[in-house]
Amino acid sequence: MTTFATNPVLRRYWHAVCRSTDVLGEPLAVRLLGEDLVVWRGGDGTVAALPDRCSHREAPLSAGRVKGDCIECPYHGWKFLGSGRCAEVPSSAAGVPVPPKAHLRPVPATERYGLVWLCLDEPVAGIPEIPQEQDPAFRRINALVEPWQTAATRMVDNFLDITHFPYVHVGSFGSAATPEVPHVELRDLGEWYGYEYSVTAANPTVAASASGQATATVQRLMSSGFNLPFAVRSTIRYESGLEHILLLLSTPIDDATSYFTFVVWRNDDFSVPADEVTRLDRLIGAEDKLMLERVRGTLPLDHTALVSVQADKASVEWRRQLRALLQG
Numbered sequence: 001m002t003t004f005a006t007n008p009v010l011r012r013y014w015h016a017v018c019r020s021t022d023v024l025g026e027p028l029a030v031r032l033l034g035e036d037l038v039v040w041r042g043g044d045g046t047v048a049a050l051p052d053r054c055s056h057r058e059a060p061l062s063a064g065r066v067k068g069d070c071i072e073c074p075y076h077g078w079k080f081l082g083s084g085r086c087a088e089v090p091s092s093a094a095g096v097p098v099p100p101k102a103h104l105r106p107v108p109a110t111e112r113y114g115l116v117w118l119c120l121d122e123p124v125a126g127i128p129e130i131p132q133e134q135d136p137a138f139r140r141i142n143a144l145v146e147p148w149q150t151a152a153t154r155m156v157d158n159f160l161d162i163t164h165f166p167y168v169h170v171g172s173f174g175s176a177a178t179p180e181v182p183h184v185e186l187r188d189l190g191e192w193y194g195y196e197y198s199v200t201a202a203n204p205t206v207a208a209s210a211s212g213q214a215t216a217t218v219q220r221l222m223s224s225g226f227n228l229p230f231a232v233r234s235t236i237r238y239e240s241g242l243e244h245i246l247l248l249l250s251t252p253i254d255d256a257t258s259y260f261t262f263v264v265w266r267n268d269d270f271s272v273p274a275d276e277v278t279r280l281d282r283l284i285g286a287e288d289k290l291m292l293e294r295v296r297g298t299l300p301l302d303h304t305a306l307v308s309v310q311a312d313k314a315s316v317e318w319r320r321q322l323r324a325l326l327q328g
């Protein structure tokens, strides 16, 4: 039986595995859809990825080092280019050709939004567009890419869920939220599918840097939408005109663990340090992590397996579309 994370369909989408700044020096071991991979940046600055298993005696290349445009295996020093080509076998005499089976399968890698994205097969879709990336009025702030002990499906369900705010996020912004949520209509939001809503949120000290206001509560016009398989964009517009775009990403490491990261774009005056701006989002992430790591297993995609109510409809729709996608 195919497990969720090894479904071949998921191999044809781009997944974020680390920040660009995580691969400035040493090679980095990552795991995507059950596969161990190594990511590194060659001498020309290009990011590359390969299976983290040397073709000689299976040593992890991630324990090796970068030598020019190659990654050097730590065991016997074989060198591999980003194309997967084995460029050198030091123990062989000059002129002796490299065995053809020494070459490794290349893994397509690219950088966008300060992140390294990998695709394990021929991509069928691009990385979702965030137009604010090109807008000089906005700055981008990246968060850490961290593994959570939860399924990617649980994470995305959580990203699309607003009814947990008064409970899970009572320590951050949720205390002014009312448990009853307004009726939302799902619609096409460009590359995203979701809903818009308006909410009165608490604005404690920790949230003041994000909201740019010092009042007890703030009015936020929000939208939340998904892009298959695991990206969610949440937009917040304050009455002051301040916009806060949040890209929430979940990448399946395997069925039970996933990378979580978020990226923020903001049209503020850039005066508040990035760490301050994302303090609230990081706190919210920690609250979600604590909750999700208590919930066992992957989220059943069959809608009859769980009870859902009107307020869950964005997640129900995402699950329906994901299920159709995974069934090919």
Ligand code: FES
Binding pocket: 054, 055, 056, 057, 058, 059, 073, 074, 075, 076, 077, 078
């Ligand atoms: S195991 Fe990599 S060079 Fe021998």
Ligand SMILES: [Fe+2]
Binding pocket: 158, 164, 168, 169, 284, 288
């Ligand atoms: Fe949350």
